[in-house]
Amino acid sequence: MKVFISADIEGTAGIAHWNEADRAHPDWAEFRALMTAEVVAACEGARSAGATEVVIKDAHESGRNLILDKLPDYARIVRGWSGHPDEMMFGIDDGFAAAVYIGYHSKAGSEVNPLAHTSNLRISRLLLNGEVASEFTINALCAAQYGVPSVFLAGDVGICTEARAMVPGLAAVETLDGRGKASTSISPAWSRRLIREGVAAALSGDFSQALPAKAEHYEVVIEFSTPTEAYRAGWYPGAKSYGPRAIAFEHRDFSEILRALLFLKV
Known part of the structure; x- marks a missing residue:
């Protein structure tokens, strides 16, 4: 094991x-x-x-x-x-x-x-499908x-x-x-x-069911501490503005959410 x-x-x-x-x-x-x-x-x-x-x-x-x-x-x-x-x-x-x-x-x-x-401390909140993550x-x-x-x-x-x-x-x-x-x-x-x-x-024990529920579609929203961070992140392909300090990205494949986060959070 x-x-x-x-x-x-x-x-x-x-x-x-x-x-x-x-x-x-x-x-x-x-x-x-x-x-x-x-x-x-x-x-x-x-x-x-x-x-x-x-x-x-x-x-x-x-x-x-x-x-x-x-x-x-x-x-x-x-x-x-x-x-x-x-x-x-x-x-x-x-x-x-x-x-x-x-x-x-x-x-x-x-x-x-x-x-x-x-x-990181540049992020004030991160939301996944509407829930703070x-x-x-x-x-x-x-x-x-x-x-x-x-x-x-x-x-x-x-x-x-x-x-x-x-x-x-x-x-x-x-x-x-x-x-x-x-x-x-x-x-x-x-x-x-x-x-x-x-x-x-x-x-x-039996831990085979210890898996989080998967969704059919994912939307991640990153609320930054400053608008300049959001402006920079907004240039990622597929990212969209979500207010003065936030950007959003959505995809049905969670691996694409992970890929986006790698670049959006920097």
Whole structure:
């Protein structure tokens, strides 16, 4: 059994400030270690459930956060950014039994994590078929294109609630809750234990139906923080203005939505 892990940092237990997610700041060293430890716990849970190989996409900022020497000997790591539309899911294919998400966070426009955002801070909201979407929304649908179920997520309370509602049977561990610029978190050791146990349990059950519902047609709307960002994005073929700070793109094929997002968000 092969398992795919997409790893971010803004939903890691204990995190509360952007400095802790920024590789240029001294605080990042502590939180890259905590991020790594949560990923290792997920690997251990997958292994105990019978995984023979785990592929990890380092999916935060530079894509070069995880401490490689801490990873187990049955893991592969995808670092950096290829330019492929799968982005945070790059490396996944139809040979994987399941997808797991670690360190995930709430979407832009929400208030349950001081670090809530979607893709980057230039985007104030991203909507898919009229609903405000998160990075998990996009990534779970990406996995589903390959027939890969999304079985487990660890992150803040907001993204856990969203993921459970979107994917039938998905298990989630709530690492933190936020109010304003503060977060209330379980301890990293507690988080690692719950992740290890949660991934093992999720992969030991019947997770074949843990797939988000597909639509016959998709419309993505990106609301930018400034009108100049929207003007630039509006030059993408098929994009249309959706107000002074927003553009829209629609297609029946979700892979085309992913392709468009790759260029529209930059």
